[in-house]
Amino acid sequence: MFKIGNLRIRNPVFLAPMIDVTDLAYRQLCRKYVGMAYTEMIYISAILHENPKTKKLMMTNSNDKPIGLQVTGNNAEEFKELAKMNLKDYDLIDINCGCPSLRITGNEAGSYLLKNPGKIKEMIEILDNKIVTAKIRLGFKKNNVMKIAKEIEKAGTSALTVHARLANQGSSVKADWKWIKKVKREVGIPVIGNGDIKSGEDVDKMLDICDGAMVARAAIGNPLIFREIQRYLKTGKENKITKEEKLNEFKKYLELAKDYDVADINWIKRLGVEFLKGFKGAAKLREGFMLLKTYREIKDFVGKI
Numbered sequence: 263m264f265k266i267g268n269l270r271i272r273n274p275v276f277l278a279p280m281i282d283v284t285d286l287a288y289r290q291l292c293r294k295y296v297g298m299a300y301t302e303m304i305y306i307s308a309i310l311h312e313n314p315k316t317k318k319l320m321m322t323n324s325n326d327k328p329i330g331l332q333v334t335g336n337n338a339e340e341f342k343e344l345a346k347m348n349l350k351d352y353d354l355i356d357i358n359c360g361c362p363s364l365r366i367t368g369n370e371a372g373s374y375l376l377k378n379p380g381k382i383k384e385m386i387e388i389l390d391n392k393i394v395t396a397k398i399r400l401g402f403k404k405n406n407v408m409k410i411a412k413e414i415e416k417a418g419t420s421a422l423t424v425h426a427r428l429a430n431q432g433s434s435v436k437a438d439w440k441w442i443k444k445v446k447r448e449v450g451i452p453v454i455g456n457g458d459i460k461s462g463e464d465v466d467k468m469l470d471i472c473d474g475a476m477v478a479r480a481a482i483g484n485p486l487i488f489r490e491i492q493r494y495l496k497t498g499k500e501n502k503i504t505k506e507e508k509l510n511e512f513k514k515y516l517e518l519a520k521d522y523d524v525a526d527i528n529w530i531k532r533l534g535v536e537f538l539k540g541f542k543g544a545a546k547l548r549e550g551f552m553l554l555k556t557y558r559e560i561k562d563f564v565g566k567i
């Protein structure tokens with residue numbers, strides 16, 4: 263167990279923020295087995311405009327705990343407006359300092375902030391009545407990351423998630439965990455390691471290096487990975503997740519997504535194909551699945567698999 267600010271983290275396994283994946287319904291599937299989860303990255307400007315789509319991305323409830331609201335932006339005025347909002351449903355605010363997308367870095371946000379930790383400090387100071395954390399990459403040159411981490415710590419962040427790739431590296435480049443270890447040695451705040459975790463064994467290795475382990479891609483369409491990670495941490499063994507179990511999770515997702523009204527049909531289909539991977543004739547199944555037009559059709563389709 264460790265603490266982020268005054269928030270107790272009872273389980274060091276984290277579900278990563280992921281655009282078009284980690285909505286409230288999806289997080290509910292993972293909740294039993296994860297210590298922390300986040301909304302996907304949301305533009306602060308969109309939060310301030312309170313448009314309906316953004317409200318869905320921000321949706322949370324009392325079962326969705328602890329929860330981080332992940333934001334992106336770099337405009338101090340917008341941060342000031344955000345600080346005035348009632349954000350008591352969220353346990354912390356995580357500032358995205360790692361997104362490499364040009365749409366984000368072009369606005370001097372995401373990984374661009376790693377060039378200017380002073381800006382991160384300014385934003386954390388504005389949000390001084392909240393617990394603030396940051397999710398970073400290794401920066402633009404690896405041997406800079408310890409300096410960046412130290413500066414972000416000094417800026418007042420309560421924890422640091424380190425995705426062990428450079429700002430300009432794609433996901434095919436292997437994450438380099440030794441830099442997570444170096445960051446951990448450098449700072450006093452909790453460090454959560456991220457990049458290429460695919461199993462309980464990987465989590466176990468990550469927890470030898472730092473305080474928490476964050477899983478992203480390996481959890482897409484596969485929320486039960488967290489059950490198996492927990493099994494591994496307790497017993498040193500993990501079971502294979504069957505395709506029937508995955509399908510069952512998708513059925514649960516469909517019900518939750520409908521109850522909360524968090525996802526539109528295209529979103530459900532995009533996520534659905536991830537759950538259907540591994541079935542016999544998966545390509546054909548996927549083709550048929552992608553042609554579906556309504557929630558009812560999707561429900562009937564999965565009912566027949």
Ligand SMILES: Cc1cc2nc3c(=O)[nH]c(=O)nc-3n(C[C@H](O)[C@H](O)[C@H](O)COP(=O)(O)O)c2cc1C
Nearest residue numbers: 278279280281302303397425457458459477478479
């Ligand atoms: C589909 C997708 C969406 C993502 N969206 C976000 C996001 O909203 N915020 C963020 O900080 N990182 C985002 N990421 C990056 C992941 O959180 C994570 O840092 C990265 O995938 C490395 O972890 P992994 O090797 O376990 O996938 C996203 C990644 C994927 C694959």
